[in-house]
Amino acid sequence: MSASPSRWTTSVRTGSAVETDPYRATSAPLYQTATFAQESPTEFGEFDYTRTDNPTRRSTEALLAELEGAAHALCYASGMAAIAAVLRLVQPGERVLLGRDLYGGTQRFAHGHLPGVQVEHVDLEPDEFGRRVQLEAALRRGGVRLVLFETPSNPRLAITDIAAVAAIAHRHDALVVVDGTVMTPWLQRPLDLGADVVIHSATKGLAGHGDVTAGVVATQSAELAETLQKKRNTDGSALAPFESWLLARGVRTLGVRIERAQATALQLAKALQRGPGLEAVHYPGLESHPGHALHQSQATGAGVLITLEADTAERAEALVRGARLFSTAVSFGGVSSSISLPHHMSHASVPRGAAPRPGENLVRLSIGLESPDDLLEDLRQAMSHASRHVVAEPSQRVAAVSNSD
């Protein structure tokens, strides 16, 4: 997939109010209103109540749909609200197939809040003969409503062939849902590759400033969009006007933020390959990454997440504790860099019976817009801190568990 140059224009111009605003404001006004007065009691205007529709949210949705190459986009109160909305399309008696490496909150919802729905994790990677035996077998048993996966996955950054999985799933009339949060539509457009639905936690790269909790669902299907809109109106999970406005504001700089942060990420990933006590550096932009070529064929960049595999859990923990410039925080894709232990933080809520939690030795880095030199220096001092710490004293166990991100 080649980069479409128009996305630079789209991201700064779509959803501008110049054509519709009475004052021709170049930044769309914020319609912080619950209600819209009607001219006539029997013929309603375009908007009546913000839970149903709101001009600010609608203009943000138009922007996101265009970036995604989708006919329809719907904004939700959070990424989880978006994921829950899509998973709730599955009826009792139907089945859901999930990838093996998946955000903890998605697993918690799928396993805990879909009564009567059979939820299974399957391998989506091909075997040495290029076949996806487990996926095919699971689909052949029938009743699969949708297949949901992330690529690159969070936190292991494994790559799944969207077009190949879509082709197989569509033979069995299953919907293909891609959680595109790690990439954002800037780097990857799953609908172009055959997916039916794309979900984003817009909290991450899309809004990008760490100040908005938001989710998006995008699709080409008018029918699906209508169903989702009706359900969203029923359960009141739509994104608020102010958050919609901030999200659109964040998207205006999506390109410059991502291009800069992923250039830093590649530089850091290369440097970290020689880090002490690190067994592997997972970053799809490295030629050593097993999914490198596949990722390059379906995305225009490798993104801002790097996952480090330390030799021991103790070293991983010490590395996180030793970082100073990187803040210890969940979430990713923001302007400032963060470091986390997925096992204890973003994936702590993975329930029993779901896919195995990421190992305690995994460290996830989200690269922001700081100077690459400063970030590298911080990681170097954290690694030397970890080397001293691991030798000097046994690790303290982590008591508190965070269910967030």
Added chain:
Amino acid sequence: MSPRPTTTPPPAPRRTGTSERTAYVRAGRRPDPSTGAVVAPIHQTTTFAQAGLGGDLGFTYSRAGNPTVAALEEALGALEGAPPAVCHKTGMAAITALFLGVLQGGDRVAIARAVYGGTVRLAREILDPLGIEATFFDPTDAESVDAALAGAPRLVFIETPANPTLELVDVAAIAARAAGALLAVDNTFQTPLGLQPLELGADVSVYSTTKFIEGHDATLGGALVARDEALLTRLRRITKSVGSTQSPFEAWLTLRGLTTLPLRYEQHCESALVVAEALEAHPFTETVRHPGLASFPQRELAEQQHRFGRRIQLHGGIVTLQIRGGFDAAVRFLGSLRLVLVAENLGAPGTLATHPASMTHGDVPADQRKAAGIDEGLVRLSIGLEDPADLIADLCRALDASQRETPSRGSAKVSEEVAS
């Protein structure tokens, strides 16, 4: 405008005390520790940096908790002598979280027949596919209540005054009968000032804060207030899982609204009664309902159940009317209003008029609307803070216009789909 002189207040409802009124201004609010700002900042942030692993300061990620939202939750809980409430993006998100938090497939929920249309739609579109059976009952009829409770529902959901019929439900009586079930009361119309459901034996108070609580027609929001910590934990957990947590900015605006709620709400109630009396005296109205009117069918229950403000007993800011000539006259009436706006929502500073059968309750099937007493000609007014004399002038002029046979501006075709 002077309200009807109130008779000696009955002892049952507690008069709004000084400390309770102070809570509307102060609960959940403390000066910002780093700057001393008396209005705490809006924590418009997704994430909270942790001082190392497990070293968070109570907040990690705003979907799970945020200081601005927590301040609102603390305040709303304090108003009912309860721990912090659980706040949601919308009132419907709050009701969704309540239902999904306490009900599982195979469970039953008993819902009063006259409730907000969105709650009925939720039962049909979200609960039904999950195998959760909703039965609708008449909370004013002992036999209907007993029949609903005989099905051993896990949750009983009522609304008082009901939207839009203004039918009152005796909360204490239902609580006494529904001892084996959780009792939730949608208290959006009365607010904690006018009714304290938990004091009357309910387990959960439900609010659309969009209405009187925020009160400026500027936000959407919902809240669940409860005393039982285990129940609150379940409600928090489902809220986090489905991601319907209130946002910081909306929480901040709602907290601002709470500050003036006692002033606003009492004025809403006072003006509503004045307007209702004027409408009742108008020759073209057939029925006017407001729990403060002497003609109100459940007058005794209103006097016994509703609490007192500083000046008057608080019977709410909503008035309903049936206009002579039914649906067609209602359409002409709404089309002739100038000062009063035709809009969904209620509890706003400006007076709003709604046609429930096509707007707020348009998604409720016609036969169910009829059973709930929602006539096709019923008009709901949310009386705002304008001078009641101006409102009465506008409403009376529109009532006069409703009887003229000139065609209304819009066609009489009412869409079932637009209802929010």
